[in-house]
Amino acid sequence: MIRACKVKLGRAPKQEAKLRRVLGLCCALYNAALQQRREAWQRQRVSLSFYEQCKELTQLRSDDDDYRNLPAQMTRVTVLHRLDKAFHGFFRRVKRGEKPGFPRFRSWERFDTLTFTTQDWHIDGKKLVLNVRKDPIVFQMRNTIYREGEIKGLRIVRGATRWWAHFLVDIGPAPTLKKSSTGxxxxxxxxxxxxxxxxxxxEHPRFLRKSIDKLRESGQSVSHKRKGSRNRGKAKLVLARAHEKIANRRRNFIHQTVATLVKRYxxxxxxxxxxxxxxxxxxxxxxxxxxxxxxxxxxxxxxxxxxxxxxxxxxxxxxxxxxxxxxxxxxxxxxxxxxxxxxxxxxxxxxxxxxxxxxxxxxxxxxxxxxxxxxxxxxxxxxxxxxxxxxx
Ligand SMILES: [Zn+2]
Structure with missing residues (x-):
């Protein structure tokens, strides 16, 4: 069983700036690779494969310093593999006779995850080190990996207000299924x-009503500020925090509810x-x-x-x-x-x-x-x- 274990990363403006740059490069590559697949499909009705695009990435890495510096495996998984999955989903739905939209370009704001396999990173004491060539990215981990087992992968995720490391831990085989008597x-x-x-x-959690008022208030505050202004930026951050707070409370509510249910049934x-x-x-x-x-x-x-x-x-x-x-x-x-x-x-x-x-x-x-x-x-x-x- 693979389970994600979330670790909070410490604040480090310089390291965060480096990560944002890596995300930006990956996002640009994602959109370029998507464009290439769209054109191949629209012009010649051929579908490019993951392997063909991997070959192109190898070429790109030999021509371009920025991409050469990124860990190769991370780039493949974060960009090309993800795009490949999006296309598989698309073709599966076409086959079923549905009319899905083509996989879409990603805006920089919505591209927020870097995916690592077991390579290209390591842990050094309380530090997480991402091996970007020449200039490693280093973060303090604010909590330990609380799951025991073999780490199978790592995702670096940009949250609304901070960065997270999600370790994918194999916690061992699932226990044999019991017979249910109080299902x-x-x-x-x-x-x-x-x-x-x-x-x-x-019942629905009580915080919901209050949070909704707060959300609406912060949302209006954003829309009343001039676009591109400093104050709008601040208001946006307040809104992002409100969203994050709700997400946290919702997660707590769900975890508690599930814990109760698993005890009772x-x-x-x-x-x-x-x-x-x-x-x-x-x-x-x-x-x-x-x-x-x-x-x-x-x-x-x-x-x-x-x-x-x-x-x-x-x-x-x-x-x-x-x-x-x-x-x-x-x-x-x-x-x-x-x-x-x-x-x-x-x-x-x-x-x-x-x-x-x-x-x-x-x-x-x-x-x-x-x-x-x-x-x-x-x-x-x-x-x-x-x-x-x-x-x-
Ligand atoms: Zn009846």
Missing amino acids: VGIDVGLRTFATMSDGTQI DGFAVEKLNVQEMSSTEHEPDEMTKKGARGLRRGIMDSGWTMFGTHLAAKAEEAGLPFVRVNPRGTSQRCSGCGSVVRKTLRDRTHYCAACGLVMDRDENAARNIYDLGRRSATGDARVEGAEVSSE
Whole structure:
């Protein structure tokens, strides 16, 4: 099992400037390589391969001092491999008959990660050294690598206000899967963060409302300042800090929630999330009248649900507990008691089944259906459509 272990890097303006330069070079190369692939495709309908572009990179490195100084393997993985993955995703979707957009150019602001394998860096006491040729980049590590195991890779990430090192640690094989006796189905939504098939509910974290006010305030402050002015720069930093604070609190909330769940239950069925769909219709509550607040809240929780799912999957795997993702289609309309379809609008908060008389909270009914789908797919019932055992 590979797990990321985040280490805070100490402040060092000179080293940060060097890193920004490396990121800039990688970003420029990414866009150039993307351009090359687009042209090859549009003009001659040929698709350039990763290996062809690697050869070109070798050529570039022999011609250009800046690129020669960058660690070769890091550049390949950060730029060409990432681009290759984007194209694989693109062609996979084309094959499926979808109409995906071409992989897009990256702006400098959104290019924020350098990926290293096991080479081109080392640790020296409390220092992390990135072996850029001639001029190594050195950072103090503010906390230790708290995961035990073999380090398989390293990502250097530019956060809103500081830099991070994410070590990818192999923490050993997953324990054998236990048999579940107190499994649970989980329905997530905008009204209640999560509803369990046993009726337990987890509310949205309290900080959400306050944070949204703060976000809106800082956002307005940015838009009221003149573009390019010093004050606008400052306001932007305040906004970035507000975002970072929310991200931290959201992460804490999710980690705590998941820790509680893994103690209480020994098997999990979760809906396969399609965040876009989820935000638009099914899960949208009706009483949230303030449009702005709704948008922000949704934006914050969209990534929260995704993070919740992946974190729960990871923790379940570490504990040897079954974790299943199921297709949520129909789970809110079907009766968990008898299987009849009970049509509901978004306003209907209660499930009332005329066929069998079952009356219960709408989300709890959905969670029970999710649990049922999960349980059947875990026991290999082939009739379950769309359920799959996840091995994240
Ligand atoms: Zn029923």
